[in-house]
Amino acid sequence: MSYIECRKLTRAFHKGDTVIKPLRDLDLDIEEGMFLALMGPSGSGKTTLLNLLAGIDTATSGSLKIGGIELTSMPRSRLASWRADTIGYIFQLYNLVPVLTAYENVELPLLLHNYSKKERHAKVSLALDLVGLADRYDHYPRQLSGGQEQRVAIARAIVGDPKIIVADEPTGDLDAAAAAATMAMLKRLNIEFKKTMIMVTHDPKTAAVAQKTLHLEKGQLIENNA
Amino acid sequence: MKLIPWDYAVRNLGRNTMRLAMSLGGSALVALLILSAAAFVRGMERSMKVSGNAKNVLLIGAGSEESLERSEIGNGVASIVAASVQGIKTQLGVPYISPEVQMAALIRLEKEDPESYLSLFRGVTPSAYLVHPQVRITEGRSPGANEILVGRLASARLGIPDAKLAIGKTIWFDGRPWTVSGRFEAPNTVMEAEIWSPLKDLQIATRRDNVSTVVITLDDAEIDDIKDFCQQRLDLELVAVSESDYYAKLAQFYRPVQGIVWITAILIALGGMFGGLNTMYAAFAARTRELGMLQVLGYGRFALIANLMQESLIIAAAGGLIAVAAGFALLDGLAVRITMGAFGLAVDTTVIVSALAAAFALGIIGALPPALQCLRMPIAEALKK
Known part of the structure; x- marks a missing residue:
């Protein structure tokens, strides 16, 4: 059995009388520790799939099991705590809280758990060290470059030691050098820390870092390249 | 959570x-x-x-219960009450009975001042200080002939600077000057906006030979005793109202x-x-x-x-x-x-x-x-x- 199993996964939206299905009857298996890239044109359903896998959206029909847990029928409150335990999310636009320092931004997910201040400090320090920002603890997002902000966002995604890291266009807002550094970091997380990585990207160069790339079009898988 | x-x-x-x-x-x-x-x-x-003292009773002219300013009762009522009703509070033999004239009057700050101000006057005798213990002279002294004692909020009531009513200043009423002899406070009561003058002087100035009310502070007596007195002396045409009730009614208004x-x-x-x-x-x-x-x-x-x-x-x-x-x-x-x-x-x-x-x-x-x-x-x- 795969770590992530999607069976006939469908997501539909109602817009007036019209039903839009960004994802339809999708079957997909993702093994634990896999680095998967999702590609496809705008509106192909890749972000919808990523959101379903991250537990921030729920499927209209079908089944989605992660680690043996069925997500489609999980109530919203349980889904929130499941996300806190299982998912690390990296956004294209970093989404750091501007009034918090790098340290405090990274600490945010840990506040959902019963860690002592000392434990939190150890985890945040480790995460910031891992992304190479040990000297930027007290910096606010406005005092950091785009690449540094994304590294803080990565530290925030990994600080709780989640099993899965999802990334939505993680290099979309970065220059080439920062993008390369970010991808190297994600690759390292996948290889060294055995994190299952699922990434949405438009950029084939970025996708090339992944072990596997899936192409979506009109809500369905059209290609499967190992 | x-x-x-x-x-x-x-x-x-x-x-x-x-x-x-x-x-x-x-x-x-x-x-x-x-x-x-x-x-x-x-x-x-x-x-x-606060203006209404539960122990005080107002004697008012029958038919004028709504307004002390309209009330008129005889000058002699105060002494008749003192002689007729037992149980009125006394101090060193002086009964707590205060005949008072209460009226609104137009005053001027200068003799030829074209502007006049509607003020609230109260003509009092020394016993007023007995029945109104809230009143405390803060500056100067009680008024003598053609003098006035000014309440803390009187200037605010008139809408004039407080300095215009300082001790030694003069106001004009009935074509003659009245000098400020002192200032008083009566915290949180309506009296603080009043101007007090000797009863006789005010009666002369307003050409009246009666008073508006007689304020009585009870000791052992009950208000019913005063009401009985009013019933017995129908010729005086009086009604007795508790001071608290009077102000409660005013509050209702x-x-x-x-x-x-x-x-x-x-x-x-x-x-x-x-x-x-x-x-x-x-x-x-x-x-x-x-x-x-x-x-x-x-x-x-x-x-x-x-x-x-x-x-x-x-x-x-x-x-x-x-x-x-x-x-x-x-x-x-x-x-x-x-x-x-x-x-x-x-x-x-x-x-x-x-x-x-x-x-x-x-x-x-x-x-x-x-x-x-x-x-x-x-x-x-x-x-x-």
């Missing part, structure tokens, strides 16, 4: 200085408005309550005014509340993506609502405190003119609690709908904002 740290809410306040200033100003204004209305009502109620004050304050406060709602909608809507991100991390909607409410309530509390401070500095004791005199606005515990409650209500009502609106949005959609 885990909440977002408190200081996150505090720091969020500093994101937009202009918005913070607007929210704070709006909140303070609404609280100040409610505080003003409450201080007005409380001040008026206190003034009516001002109830509609208090109602209008409340309604006006609440309507303006509602306007402020809608303004607050608008500001909060803008403030929270600008952070929709961030709120989405916090949900992605695992924070529940209740935690986020609690956090947004914290922000709003911090502003509300600060606004409320500013209003209370401004109320103390600018409004407490401020004289308000009404037809029967003047009273001081009262910023007391009840008023402060009302203002803070209004501020908190604004904080909750102003923030809850925008917070719910923002968080009703699906997370995936919020992240696109």
Whole structure:
């Protein structure tokens, strides 16, 4: 059995009388520790799939099991705590809280758990060290470059030691050098820390870092390249 | 359920200085408005309550129970009561019986002053100080011939600078000068807005040979004893009214005014509340993506609502405190003119609690709908904002 199993996964939206299905009857298996890239044109359903896998959206029909847990029928409150335990999310636009320092931004997910201040400090320090920002603890997002902000966002995604890291266009807002550094970091997380990585990207160069790339079009898988 | 740290809410306040200033100003204004209305009502109620002494009975001319100024009773009533009724309070053999003339009179500050001011005069004898123990001469002395004793709020009642009624100053009434011999206070009573003069002088000036009322302080006697006396001496055409009841009735007369004050304050406060709602909608809507991100991390909607409410309530509390401070500095004791005199606005515990409650209500009502609106949005959609 795969770590992530999607069976006939469908997501539909109602817009007036019209039903839009960004994802339809999708079957997909993702093994634990896999680095998967999702590609496809705008509106192909890749972000919808990523959101379903991250537990921030729920499927209209079908089944989605992660680690043996069925997500489609999980109530919203349980889904929130499941996300806190299982998912690390990296956004294209970093989404750091501007009034918090790098340290405090990274600490945010840990506040959902019963860690002592000392434990939190150890985890945040480790995460910031891992992304190479040990000297930027007290910096606010406005005092950091785009690449540094994304590294803080990565530290925030990994600080709780989640099993899965999802990334939505993680290099979309970065220059080439920062993008390369970010991808190297994600690759390292996948290889060294055995994190299952699922990434949405438009950029084939970025996708090339992944072990596997899936192409979506009109809500369905059209290609499967190992 | 885990909440977002408190200081996150505090720091969020500093994101937009202009918005913070607007929210704070709006909140303070609404609280100040409610505080003003409450201080007005409380001040008026206190003034009516304190003015009436439960042990005092007013003898008034039959048919004039509604207004002391219209009442006329004989000059000799005071001595007849003293001789006829037992149980009236005395001090060193002097009964607590005070014949008084109460009237509104036009005064001028200069002899040829084209402007005149409607003032409240009370003609008194020394026994007035016995039946009105609240009265305390703070400066100067009690008035002699053609002299007056001026209440603390008299200048406010007349709408003139207080210095115009300082000791030694002169006012003109009935074509002759009256010199200020002293000043008095009678905290929280309507008497503070009055001008007192010797009874005889006022009677001569107004060409009257009667008094408006006789105020009696009871010792063992009951008000019914005084009522019995009025029944026995029908020729005197008197009615006996407890001083407390008289002022309670007067307070009843001002109830509609208090109602209008409340309604006006609440309507303006509602306007402020809608303004607050608008500001909060803008403030929270600008952070929709961030709120989405916090949900992605695992924070529940209740935690986020609690956090947004914290922000709003911090502003509300600060606004409320500013209003209370401004109320103390600018409004407490401020004289308000009404037809029967003047009273001081009262910023007391009840008023402060009302203002803070209004501020908190604004904080909750102003923030809850925008917070719910923002968080009703699906997370995936919020992240696109």
